[in-house]
Amino acid sequence: MSTVFMPKTSFQVDKIIFDLDGTLVDSAPDLCAAMNHVLATLDRPSLPLADVRSMVGLGARALIGQGLKATGGIPDGFMIDQPLDLFIRHYRANIARHSQPYAGAHDVLRLLKERGFALGLCTNKPQDLALSLLDALSMRSYFTSITGGDALPFAKPHPMHLDHVRQSLPGRGAAVMIGDSITDAKAARASQMDVILVSFGYSPEPVESLGADLIISDLRALPGLIVKENHR
Incomplete structure (x- = not known):
């Protein structure tokens, strides 16, 4: 178990907010299968898993757009709604065929919850798909608040x-964001929140360049880095 140390090495908070894909769950294999199902209906070549990994993070619509650009481009006037619907139907039917929690994810979430932290999930995955994936992997019960990318007017x-x-989590203390990409880092910085990034996720850019407070290579490092805020 190892960490790559940045300016901050410990975090005193009440709330811990996680990203989902590429942070807690390796969902890229099933996302890749759904993408290639769509591409096949459009007579496009399949994409390798490694390429799709770097496309995950901005939601299904953006993922489809990137897949189309990578296999010939998006024609003028092309309507993405139909392939998007096909993608979502295929993905929903196969949402956890190959997806797996990263090593230690269950144990870490269970331990953090037992220590009294309020756990939230902030993902750009559509709400119903996020809940379906969490249910399939028996992870939903760890979280007090879960908000997908289509649950609000903004993501x-x-x-x-x-x-x-x-704000939907109980308690009045500070929070830390755990994610894997520039999307998570930017959201945390704009919210004036500390951010820990994992090195094993889907970021197309080197995570060292994203300005995280800390980078970890194993989720099992988290309980030793985050302590409960002391309110007096």
Whole structure:
């Protein structure tokens, strides 16, 4: 278990807000399968898993757009709604066929909850798909607040997405964001929130360049880094 140390090495908070894809769950294999299902109906070539990993993070519509650009472009006047609907239907039917929580995710979430932290989830994944994935992997019960990318008029990196989750969690103390990408880092910074990034996620940019307070290579490092805020 290792960490790459940045300016901050410990966090005193009441609330911990997680990203989902690329942070808690490796969902890229099932997202890739849904993407390639759509591309096949459009007579486009399939994309390798490594390419799709770097496209995850801004929601299904953006993912489809990137997939189309990578396989020939988006024609003028092309309506993305139909392939998006096909993508979502295929993904919903196969949402946890190959997706798995990252090593230690269950144990870490359970331990943090037992220590009294309020846990939230802030994801750009559509709300119903986020809940379905969490249910399929028996992870939903850890979280007091779960907000998907279509649940509000705004989504990460807009700070109000993250602010909504923070405000919906009990307690009056500080919060820290745990994510894997520039989307998470920007949302946290705009919300004046500390951010820890994982090195094993889906960021197309080196995570060292994203301005995190700390980078970790294993979720199991978190309980040793985050302590409960002391209110007097």
